[in-house]
Amino acid sequence: MSGSKNRLDAIQQHMTPEQKHAVAVDPVASMTEERAKAVFNIRELTYLLDGGEKTTLLKERFMQDFERDPLFKMDDIHDISKDELRERTMEKFRSLIHHLSNEPLDIFKKRMEIVSLIDPGFWTRFGVHYGLFVGALQSNATSGQLGYWFQKGALSLSGMVGCFAMTELGHGSNVPGLETTATFDEASDQFIIHTPTVTATKWWIGGAAHSATHSAVFAQLVVKGKNYGTKCFIVPLRDPKTYNTLPGINIGDLGKKMGRDGIDNGYIQFTNVRIPRAYMLMKHAKVSRSGVVKEPKLQQLTYGALLQGRVAMVVDSGHTSKKALTIAIRYAAVRRQFSNSKSDVETKLLDYPIHQRRLMPLLAQTFAMLFTGNEMSAMYNKMMGRLENAKSGDTDLEEVLEMLKETHSTSAGLKAFCTWNCLSTIEACRQACGGHGYSAYTGLAGMYQDFAVQCTWEGDNTILTLQLGRYLIGSYREAVKGKKLSPGVGYLNNLQQLIGKKCRADANLLDPQVIIEGWQVVCANVVQNAALEFEDCIKRGLDIDDAYEQCSQSRLYAAKIHSYGYLFNRFVDGVSKVQDNLKHVLMEVCLLYGLYTVEENAGAFLQYEYFSPTQMEQIRTKTNELCAAVREQAIPLVDAFNLTDYMVNSPLGRADGNVYVHYFDQVKRSNPQGPHPYFNRLIKPLIERQIDNDDDIEDEEAGLEEDEEEDDEE
Amino acid sequence: MSGSKNRLDAIQQHMTPEQKHAVAVDPVASMTEERAKAVFNIRELTYLLDGGEKTTLLKERFMQDFERDPLFKMDDIHDISKDELRERTMEKFRSLIHHLSNEPLDIFKKRMEIVSLIDPGFWTRFGVHYGLFVGALQSNATSGQLGYWFQKGALSLSGMVGCFAMTELGHGSNVPGLETTATFDEASDQFIIHTPTVTATKWWIGGAAHSATHSAVFAQLVVKGKNYGTKCFIVPLRDPKTYNTLPGINIGDLGKKMGRDGIDNGYIQFTNVRIPRAYMLMKHAKVSRSGVVKEPKLQQLTYGALLQGRVAMVVDSGHTSKKALTIAIRYAAVRRQFSNSKSDVETKLLDYPIHQRRLMPLLAQTFAMLFTGNEMSAMYNKMMGRLENAKSGDTDLEEVLEMLKETHSTSAGLKAFCTWNCLSTIEACRQACGGHGYSAYTGLAGMYQDFAVQCTWEGDNTILTLQLGRYLIGSYREAVKGKKLSPGVGYLNNLQQLIGKKCRADANLLDPQVIIEGWQVVCANVVQNAALEFEDCIKRGLDIDDAYEQCSQSRLYAAKIHSYGYLFNRFVDGVSKVQDNLKHVLMEVCLLYGLYTVEENAGAFLQYEYFSPTQMEQIRTKTNELCAAVREQAIPLVDAFNLTDYMVNSPLGRADGNVYVHYFDQVKRSNPQGPHPYFNRLIKPLIERQIDNDDDIEDEEAGLEEDEEEDDEE
Structure with a gap:
């Protein structure tokens, strides 16, 4: 590097001041400078x-x-x-x-x-068939049924395309409350699928508007007048040869959305649509020819596959954050704004302490989410493996159910926590790019619009967070009874040591174990508070559901605090396995995540007096220092995300740093100059109109001067 | 009401259980029920x-x-x-x-x-001419020049349309750093307007792409080789008869944005464009025929008009929040989800404590912003009145400059604080509508996309917040020297009483004066911290600008905390002037805002020990109770916003509560059913393809079975 530095110096000797200034502010040179700071092996x-x-x-x-x-x-x-995008x-x-x-x-x-x-x-539209439709078959079909549908083309996408019709216009999260009915008609050995009301209209069904021939429909099973709850039925929607809808099927397009307009979400109404009895997926509940209903013993075992989407969203949150931060940090490394009194070269955004504060904690959080995503995937895969064995009787069922419960609540909480984090990361990155963040071509606006739905689908984030909160209260109550909990909530087995524990005044605040303990203390307290509030509600005579609703705010809070601690633990775990070269820089990033989140939750740490006000002040200072330290490695860290320019798809995030040239090119390419589209129709008559004839003097001309006063008061 | 209740009972006697259920969940009936709860005069x-x-x-x-x-x-x-919208x-x-x-x-x-x-x-596109272009003339033109441009049609929009060309591709907030030059050519008595680099391209110029004939261009005034800084010049862009661009003008369209696509933002490059000397606006700086530059004495007096946009955005934040909450709260009043064990009628979202927690504090915050917007407008109008007098020598100049400074920093801080609040309110409302919040037709997605730019333009929110922080540090330092401050920062005159002050253990937490004092204590502390950190930097030898940068995180924090307290004070002021009928309900809303924001900033209140951990727990409980209390009046409160269905423009926010019918109608109207757009071109060949010929068995057919292993490893 010093060779090229000397060469640069030599060239600069022959430059005019203007040329020197141009070199000093050159974004490509700024990026090269940042890249040269790497103290670790990026690869x-x-x-x-x-x-x-x-x-x-x-x-x-x-x-x-x-x-x-x-x-x-x-x-x-x-x-x-939207129509071109769909196609x-x-x-x-x-x-x-x-x-x-x-x-x-x-x-x-x-x-x-x-x-x-x-x-x-596109990911979603493809996933609707392979993830949701085929997933519904795999979870709910008998092996015979599975073979039938696969042979019909469900796996190869030949002769059929599937969609997944669960939610209704008036019913989202509450699946047992769906209104669509599947009534068994014994005479014909058929089910009659029917949409009884407007609110029962299947809604948001991805692939329904233009793609699907078949649908996995969730409907109330009614046999001999009795309702057996929601089951899954395969209902043909369209003739695969013409794509005309079949009799009794009414499908429409849901049209424009905030984002992901490539998916053809639609609505479906069924009017007494008949399907063979065999089209009910009978892996669990079964209806016989004579209308005898056999219900499954362990409904829970069917839930495993449903968690896959949530796990994928935890992973996706980390990945999408990588993309957003690649844009915002690379731009901040070359964008200059204001100069201090000693220089005529404007300062890089990244050199402003406040800009470091805006982006570095989010960079740290992204690493935390990446480590957590890996861990979550591993937990899911392990659980699914055990679940398969359980079905063949090879594993202790109780243990598997326990794992299922843990995976369920952990994935629920993390899906919510990580998608919320990612969405606000995207918006923070967008705002950190200033006005250019508002351009569609810089990528962050569309990223926000596409990602926003992740906070709602596959379980509304608030509801999922509350599910984790419920699990935490349950775990607390079991821990009190002496049960040994799984590692994720293991701290609840140490309540006695944790409640009331304070950090030593001389503790090293940069020791990850101190921060881990801090989170454990705070988590133990907030979970205990929620549990005591819950128990108080029970004592006051509320039933369990009402009691959980009444303490929902504490439950939500407990789940959020738990998730912060959980991510920090995963990050520390991840770093502990790393070799020396990377360990130093990753530990800085990890500590930044730890202290930043402590600071963000200062209320909790002070409430339970783990940290003193003085320590909290020190934590603020150290967070500033860590932001400055991580900033030094920010470009190498972002480079390590290893996303190509094509992937990042934003001129502001280009690896070479030549942001203005790429951005200008993109804008010009996307908006070629041409004749004015509406000058003659609209602008010409407007700016050439005769002002003398304008309405404001018509009264006068018509001799109505005396009415002026009244008009003003109108 | 009780008459209609009896009639309803009578009708229900003759109903089937299904009919009774339908009445119980009828959204129109739910809305009527909510409306009947009003305990105050909505009008x-x-x-x-x-x-x-x-x-x-x-x-x-x-x-x-x-x-x-x-x-x-x-x-x-x-x-x-976008093109149709522009037109x-x-x-x-x-x-x-x-x-x-x-x-x-x-x-x-x-x-x-x-x-x-x-x-x-549209508001922005219209405002570009009347607010920015005409505003630039009014602020910068001599009365003779103003007359000239008005006579040419600037006010009546006849023969000319204006735009405002300040920002450049590489330069946003730093106006003195603009690159565009206006070089005086004495020989021809003209200025030469020139764009020297790509980064000097005028960027984001609203109205440039399709509307404007003239532009108010901010450029570096260069006379006889000397740079006099940024001044404003009127530069003709297009021939008003044809809208062809004039020689040396290169204009392009900036294309797609996150929102507000009705504005034709463009870029402008000037290549040695000559304008008469008189087209420089010379109210302040002047250039004579012979190239003598006269600079203004009190540049600050020109800033007043620039604050108008910020004040408007504080007001707009309150109004837009009203619109968002009208949608989310009306929907929550009729949407039902899950039922408890005692009922088969699902519960209204609004009856869930957690949903109350999501929306009621935002409703309270909206009221706080509305009261603050009124106060901010009054402050601005008063200041502008004094400024006019000052120019004619009628007022004490120093006092006016003091008012200007206060209005400047207050409007900066509130613009940032309120637009951020409004943006997160919109998103929270969107998420509170569940999946339907992602539909374009329910209005909140577009509202977010349109509003997001308010956090960036007319001053990036972070920079504006820091400006308020700088003013607070300055005020603190003046207070320490004994100066009496203006009311908004008056608490800094009581540092001695406030620092270290604790709330009495038996204080009534529902007494607004207690909360006001709490905010004063916390504000005094955080401002003092920022000021001490600043002074420490100065002592360490940093210059003023660097010192302010170094303490920027504390400065930002101080400004945010100050803004919370400021809004609460405005709310309490507003309520105190109200008559009895409204006072009770508004006081509940006001206390909710107060306690909710204390809870949100628990870290600060515990850090400075104004509230004890025990009191903080009580505040959490009382916030829950206030959410439940305000929920009872939520629909009447939203009705008082008095926005018609046309204004709300969302089926979920319809006054009659008939959300599903209106929503379904809108979707159907916007997306009429028709022939499949791409079945023959894309889907038919895909699902009818011959699987037997598919690539996965080609190897085998070609006798390459032995290569399979290698292929797998590829």
């Missing part, structure tokens, strides 16, 4: 984040695949209409089905992770 | 919020005007393209110019407040 960090060199190489191959695939052209995405999104199916039939499923899943970052709308 | 509250019956009637007239004006049709706004937005000029020339300016300004709620994009 090794990439391997670590990806889970190994092999995965990194795989991801790089996928990124190249898509970049070169004309169907995955993304730089004009902001200027095509282009369908077109991509072809390319992805090719890969699906040519690579092992776990490899293909990695490919889908990349797709979700390139085009989240 | 009187509307008058109070509007500032009197006369204004309410005026607003109602305007709402009707626009609803009936075909150009202001808004229900199809989500489905038209329609231009079309609205005609209607508004008619009103502008027919009603007094203060009445017209009320009309514009309504317009900003109906169509924020």
Whole structure:
């Protein structure tokens, strides 16, 4: 580096002051300067984040695949209409089905992770068939039924495309409250699927408007006048040869959304639609030819597959945050604004302490989410493995149910926590790009609009957070009774030591164990508070559901605080396994996450007096210092995310730092100059109108001067 | 009401259980039930919020005007393209110019407040000419120049349309750092306007792409090789007869944005464009025929008019929050989800404590912003009045400069605080509508996208908050020297009493004076901390600017805490002037705002030990109780906002509560059913493809079975 520095000095000797200034503010030079600051091996960090060199190489191959695939052209995405986007999104199916039939499923899943970052709308539309529809078959069909539908083309997408019709216009999270009915007609051995009211209309059904021939419909099973609750039925919607809707099916398009307009969400109304009895998926509940209903013993075992989407969203939150921060941090490294009194070169945004405060904690949080996503995936896979064994009787059922409960509540809480974090990260990054963050071409606006739905679907975030809160209260009550809890909530087994514990005045606030203990103390307190409030409600005679509702604010708070601590623990775990080269920088990032989140939750730490007001002041100072330290490695850290320019798809996030040139080019390419579209129709008559004839003097001309006063009062 | 109740009972006697259930969950009946809960005179509250019956009637007239004006049709706004939207937005000029020339300016300004709620994009596009361009003339032109441009049509919009070219691609907030040059050419008595680099390209210029003939251009004045800093020049851009750009002008369209696509933002490059010397606006700095530059003495006096936009945005934040909450709260009053064990009727969202927690504090905050907006407007008008007098020498100049400084920093801080609050209110309301919040037709998605820019333009929120922080530090240092401060920061005159003060253990936490004192104590502490940190930096040898940068995090924190306290004070002031009928309900709302914000900032209150941990627990409980109390009046409170269905423009926010029917109608109207748009081109070949010929068995067919292993590893 010093060689090129000397060469630069030599060149500068012959420059005019203007030329020197131009070099000093050159964004490409600024980026190079930042990149040269790396004190760690960037490539090794990439391997670590990806889970190994092999995965990194795989991801790089996928990124190249898509970049070169004309169907995955993304730089004009902001200027095509919803209808064009819908059509282009369908077109991509072809390319992805090719890969699906040519690579092992776990490899293909990695490919889908990349797709979700390139085009989240397409990811969802493809996922509606393969994740939701095929997932519904796998969870609910007998093996015979599964074979039937696979043979009919459900897996190969030949002759049929599926969608997943659960939610209704008037019914979202409350699945047992769905209104659609599936009434068994013994005479014909058929079910009659029916939408009884407007609010029973199936709503938000991805793929319904233009893609699907079949639907997995959730409806109330009614046999001989008795309601057996919600079950899943396969209902044909369209003739695959013409795509005309079948008799009794009314489908419409839900139209424009905040984002993900590539998905053709629709509504479906069923009017006495008849399907064979065998189209009810009978892995669990069964209805016999004579109308005898057999209900499953362990309904819970069917829930496992439903968690897959939530786990994917935890992982996706980390990945999407990477993309948002790549844009905002690279831009901050080259954007200059104001100069101090000693220089005529404006200061990089990244050098402002306040800008470091805006972005560095979010960078740290992204790492926390990435480590957590890995852990969550591992927990899910382990649980699913045990679940499979349980079905064949190989594992202790009680233990599996316990794992299922833990995975369920952990994934619920983390899905909510991480998608909220990611959404606010995107918005913070957007605002950190100033006015340019409002342009569609800089990518963050669309990213927000696409991501926002993650806070609602597959379980509204507030409801999911409350589910985690309920699990925490339950765990607390079990811990009090002496039960040994699973590691994630293991701190509740140490209530006696934790409640009332204070940090030593001379403790090292940069010791991760001090922060871990702090979170444990605070978590133990807030969970205990929620549990005591719950028990108080029970004592006052409320039933369990009402008691949980009454303490919902404490429950939500407990779940949030628990999630902060949980992420910090995952981060510390992750760093502890790292070799020396990376350990130093990652530990700084980890401590920043720890202290920043303590500061954000200062109320809790002071409330339970783990940290004193003095320590809290020190934590603020140290957080500032850590922001400044992490800022030094910010570009190398972002480089380690290893997203290509194609993936980032934002001129502000270009690796070379040449942001203004790329941005200007993109704007010009997207908006070619041409003749004025409406000058003659609108502007000409407006600015050439005769002012003398204007209405404000008509009264006068008509001799009505005396009415002026009245008019004014009107 | 009890008569209709009896009638309902009588009807229900003859109903089937299904019919009874349908009545119980009927959204219209739910809304009627909520409306009947009003314990105050809704109309009187509307008058109070509007500032009197006369204004309410005026607003109602305007709402009707626009609803009936075909150009202001808004229900199809989500489905038209950017180009159509641009054209329609231009079309609205005609209607508004008619009103502008027919009603007094203060009445017209009320009309514009309504317009900003109906169509924020149009509001901005119209405001670019009348607010920014004409505003630039009024602030910077001599009276002779003003007459010249008005006579040319600047006021009547005849023969010319203006735009405002300040920001550049590489330069936003730092106006002195703009690169565009205006070089005086003595020979021709002209200025040469020039864009020297790509980063000097004028960027984000509203109206540039399709509307403007002239631009108020901010450029570095260069005379005889010397730079005199940024001044304002009127530069013709287009021939008004043809709208062809003039020689040396290169204009392009900035294209798609996050929202407000009705504004035709563009870029402008000037290549040695010559304008007469007289086109420099010379109210302040002057350049004579011979190139003598005369600079103004009191540049500050020119800033007053620039604050108008910020003040308008404080007011707009309150209004837009009203609109968002009308939607979310009305929906929550009729949407039902889950039932408890004792009922088969699902519970209203609004009856869930957690949903009350999501929306009631935001409702309270909206009232706080409305009272603050009124106060801010009054402060601004008073200051501008004094400023006018000062110019004619009637007022003490020092006092006026003091007022200007206070108005400047207060409006800066409140613009940031209120626009941030409003943006998160919109998002919280959107999420509170569940999945339906993601539909474009329910209005909140677009509202977010349109509003988001308010956090950036007319001063980036972070920078503005820091400006308030700087003012607070300055005020603190003056207070320490014994100066009596203006009321907004008057608490800094009582540092001795406030620092270290604790709330009495038996204090009534529902006494607004206790909360006011709490905010004063906390504000005094955080401002003092920031000031001491600043002084420490100075002692360590930093210059003033660097010292302010170093303490920016404390400065930001101080400004935020100050703003919370400021809003609560305005709310209490506002309520104190109210008559008995409204006082009770408004005081509940006010206390909710007070305690909720204390809870949100628990860290600060515990840090400075104003409230004890025990009191903080009590505050949490009381906040829950206040949420439940305000919930009872939520629909009447929202009704008092007095926005018509046309204004709210969301089926979920309809006054009659018939949300599902209106929503379904809107979706169907916006997306008529028709033939499949791409079945033959894309879907048919996909689902009818011959799987047997698919690539996954090609190897086998070609006899390459032995390569399989290698392929897998690829």
